[in-house]
Amino acid sequence: MGNKPSGTAGKTSRKPPMREFSRSLPMALLRSREAVMRQFRPSLRDHGLTEQQWRILRALTSIEQMEVSELARATYLLEPSLSRILRDLEARQLIQRRSPESDLRRGIVSLTPAGSALIDAVAPISEAIYAEITRRYGAKKLEALHEMLRELETELLAIPVKNGADADGDE
Amino acid sequence: MGNKPSGTAGKTSRKPPMREFSRSLPMALLRSREAVMRQFRPSLRDHGLTEQQWRILRALTSIEQMEVSELARATYLLEPSLSRILRDLEARQLIQRRSPESDLRRGIVSLTPAGSALIDAVAPISEAIYAEITRRYGAKKLEALHEMLRELETELLAIPVKNGADADGDE
DNA sequence: AAAAACTATTTAACATGTTAAGTTGATCAG
């Protein structure tokens, strides 16, 4: 229905159509990720947290103190987003900030007791969900998937980004 | 420093720490996807398109005419986002809309000649990038990855979302 | 030391993600 093979109305198109949409790798990754997050979002929401806010709190559990830029890398958030979210988390007194006297530009972020308490409340639920996913999908397969994703990322980072405007490194 | 391995110092922590952040599946999927998109974004940007705008145009290549809600499912965009983007694409005359007389609520979207032309300009570059990714990562491995992601998604959709507020289907 | 160059972070501006509410047209009960 309405799915004509080629020839976009009027002009003779010689070019082959692009690959099927469903074979798009970005789409596949997006769909998978959304399917995963759909499991976690409700419990986060119940605790008044967004996915990104949770990423930040979670990162601070393992490292306790981090500079803003470190935290950005750890959570894979861009610094402008992080900056805004930190402001909110600080206002909610879930995190606190201070600057070392040696360099006042830097900000060192850490959890407050309230932040730790919130994590303690949410973590068990998250872990349970993760365990269920692992059980269903299979621990081995899950590990294999992680490995394949890691390889994909590594391989892609090695490709210089080709385009008209900017080169890969900097110019 | 400041990276205490839990429980060995300071306060007696009874709860086990959460899994390492790097083992988080959502993070892994996010990182992979970003690595992929980093390849595509520049060329899209050169043509004045965002990733989502491209998804829409691309979807309309294979189906030519789609209702808004169909398009939302096809592109995996939420309807509010789609609604805004369609407004912009329409203003730029890359797509056009009409409503069937039988049901004026519906909107049927299709590409304009300019939209088709834009796709013809971008598609070869996208295909080349995709080919390079496939070559580097391996066609077989890529297919395997697609399959694993598909299975993950399927498995996850089968899990009822457990949380406090809303039940899964409807109540 | 003062100007220039650099660094860490924040602001700004615009696009999208996300949930809730509003609009308009279609359908159905009475």
Added chain:
DNA sequence: CTGATCAACTTAACATGTTAAATAGTTTTT
């Protein structure tokens, strides 16, 4: 046929993604 209900979109409101510019503090150059 009229009011209730439903369906397809759109708007609204707020949070984040993304790129560029601004701020403020630090280091280097002269």
